[in-house]
Amino acid sequence: MRLFEYQSKKIFSQYGIPITRGRLTSVAGEAKHIAEELGGSVVIKAQVLVNGRGRAGGIRLAKNPEEAEQHALAVLGMEIKDHKVRKVLVDEAVSIAREIYVALIMDRSSRKPVLIASPEGGTYIEEFALQSPEKIIKIELDPLIGLCDYQAREIATSIDLPKQHWSEFVAILAGLWKVFWDNDATLAEINPLVISEDQRMFALDCKLLVDDNSYFRHPEFAELLDSDLLMPLDPAVRKLGISYFRLDGNIGCISNGTGLAMSIMDTLDLFGGKAANFLDLVGGANSNNVEGALSIVLEDPNVKSVLINIFGGLTHCDEAAKGIMQFLGHYKPAVPIIIRLSGTRSGEGLGLLKDSNLLIAETFVGGIQMAIAAAEGDLNEHFS
Numbered sequence: 223m224r225l226f227e228y229q230s231k232k233i234f235s236q237y238g239i240p241i242t243r244g245r246l247t248s249v250a251g252e253a254k255h256i257a258e259e260l261g262g263s264v265v266i267k268a269q270v271l272v273n274g275r276g277r278a279g280g281i282r283l284a285k286n287p288e289e290a291e292q293h294a295l296a297v298l299g300m301e302i303k304d305h306k307v308r309k310v311l312v313d314e315a316v317s318i319a320r321e322i323y324v325a326l327i328m329d330r331s332s333r334k335p336v337l338i339a340s341p342e343g344g345t346y347i348e349e350f351a352l353q354s355p356e357k358i359i360k361i362e363l364d365p366l367i368g369l370c371d372y373q374a375r376e377i378a379t380s381i382d383l384p385k386q387h388w389s390e391f392v393a394i395l396a397g398l399w400k401v402f403w404d405n406d407a408t409l410a411e412i413n414p415l416v417i418s419e420d421q422r423m424f425a426l427d428c429k430l431l432v433d434d435n436s437y438f439r440h441p442e443f444a445e446l447l448d449s450d451l452l453m454p455l456d457p458a459v460r461k462l463g464i465s466y467f468r469l470d471g472n473i474g475c476i477s478n479g480t481g482l483a484m485s486i487m488d489t490l491d492l493f494g495g496k497a498a499n500f501l502d503l504v505g506g507a508n509s510n511n512v513e514g515a516l517s518i519v520l521e522d523p524n525v526k527s528v529l530i531n532i533f534g535g536l537t538h539c540d541e542a543a544k545g546i547m548q549f550l551g552h553y554k555p556a557v558p559i560i561i562r563l564s565g566t567r568s569g570e571g572l573g574l575l576k577d578s579n580l581l582i583a584e585t586f587v588g589g590i591q592m593a594i595a596a597a598e599g600d601l602n603e604h605f606s
């Protein structure tokens with residue numbers, strides 16, 4: 223998961239990395255007031271989860287509050303690489319004397335964290351790296367030791383950083399390491415890290431990518447997801463730990479294991495049906511995961527039938543059945559639900575379902591055919 227700049231900056235600053243003052247808004251008029259508060263001269267920054275905002279016109283310097291409002295008006299609603307700008311960060315402007323690039327990445331080939339630095343940073347970092355690859359410094363780090371001060375000083379020397387900035391630079395890199403490590407990041411980047419005309423240092427743009435496999439350790443990231451951006455259902459889905467993607471068909475699908483979920487979609491397609499979603503409960507799902515998955519699938523108004531196909535392994539069929547019954551305990555679905563349970567504790571699971579009016583499928587293909595027929599309204603007599 224990639225965090226927005228404003229979210230990343232908040233985290234970076236908690237680790238002592240100096241950032242400029244700023245506030246988020248989705249209203250151009252408010253940008254004017256924020257600019258007034260911040261002393262007039264600000265930068266309007268589009269909050270989108272793609273690279274190259276600056277070049278696309280999503281970063282604009284405003285000399286006064288009136289200009290801040292105009293720029294915010296222009297940037298809000300802009301499309302940057304298919305991402306609509308819904309919020310802008312109004313940040314105190316800095317007079318820049320020098321731009322530097324520093325980042326920590328989890329390098330898959332060396333299987334280590336690697337610190338990357340460049341004496342020149344900013345919007346044209348990619349071109350600079352291509353033209354002067356010898357100026358890009360990389361240091362492989364031992365994950366158990368982390369970043370040592372001597373390594374930070376080595377970087378300071380390599381990028382010709384004036385001595386007066388060394389101690390601050392070393393502290394910023396120490397903070398960057400902690401941001402990276404504590405948050406299970408795959409990337410923690412500052413570009414640009416600037417030295418201002420008045421010789422202060424600021425992280426003007428911060429980027430944090432978090433390893434999706436570490437969510438179980440970071441409940442706080444589920445809260446950070448901006449619900450009106452990208453995937454509206456994401457926070458609920460993330461909390462459940464399931465994989466869910468909405469598609470444009472009308473048959474809701476719930477199953478466990480990516481392979482099974484994909485074969486259901488393929489087989490639906492083969493028999494002329496169309497999946498409304500992909501949903502993988504992932505291994506070891508409990509009744510609450512199943513209950514939550516059902517409510518997420520049924521939130522989609524296009525869903526005309528639901529096929530639940532559980533192959534019991536790590537996931538126990540009776541847990542799944544319990545989840546379904548929990549759901550039915552407080553919600554009466556308007557569409558037919560077809561269930562196939564097979565594998566670990568399927569007998570117990572089917573036993574739990576026997577008094578419900580759910581449709582039980584004996585086979586994989588049988589379930590597929592029932593789901594398609596139900597979505598087309600051909601099974602309606604079962605539900606009168």
Ligand code: GDP
Binds near residue numbers: 281283
């Ligand atoms: P990116 O295009 O998404 O990387 O956006 P950045 O936040 O990195 O900003 C791009 C460029 O805009 C920076 O490299 C700076 O040159 C410029 N910029 C950003 N903030 C300021 C600022 O406060 N003052 C000035 N003068 N330039 C800025």
Ligand code: MN
Binds near residue numbers: 345414
């Ligand atoms: Mn940047």
